[in-house]
Amino acid sequence: DSGVTQTPKHLITATGQRVTLRCSPRSGDLSVYWYQQSLDQGLQFLIQYYNGEERAKGNILERFSAQQFPDLHSELNLSSLELGDSALYFCASSVRQGSTDTQYFGPGTRLTVL
């Protein structure tokens, strides 16, 4: 158990709908990262937040948005869902070690768009 929690575990919805995925980082971690992993694919970085502020963006679609709240939990909002959005969505949180950041992953949310 990494200490990072994600809810829900599974989500089944229809095309065109909107969903919200939630992530709570490890105690004391200020950074949250979101990744998308499609079937048998690698980890695609979406976005990073640090202490409430957006810090880095990856290949995140305009239909997707995220935020980090004052209690440091984060939410990833996916709207106008398409079949291709079906994937595992992971968040990770990080602890600073010198000039590097070790990321610990949550258990993921499996999104199925029908």
Next chain:
Amino acid sequence: GENVEQHPSTLSVQEGDSAVIKCTYSDSASNYFPWYKQELGKRPQLIIDIRSNVGEKKDQRIAVTLNKTAKHFSLHITETQPEDSAVYFCAASLGGTYKYIFGTGTRLKVLA
């Protein structure tokens, strides 16, 4: 843009043999290189990492080596066991940020 190449994409070894997975990175400012193990449907788990000021690190049956000049780093698993079967991802930090660039993964199968 910066990238990380990972080879091989699949690897089958007999139980007890060694397995080696290699990654090459492009960003000369990368200074942190973690390796993650992911079992089917589960989260990636950090198994070992190395920083740029170190050439080699070992943790029981797992070791990582880093060649900064060649921009190569490798994962070595000795005395493989069936429970080592999983997908392994390498990653490199992106210089000037806290982002990782992940490799495409290696599916390791340990045959009993």
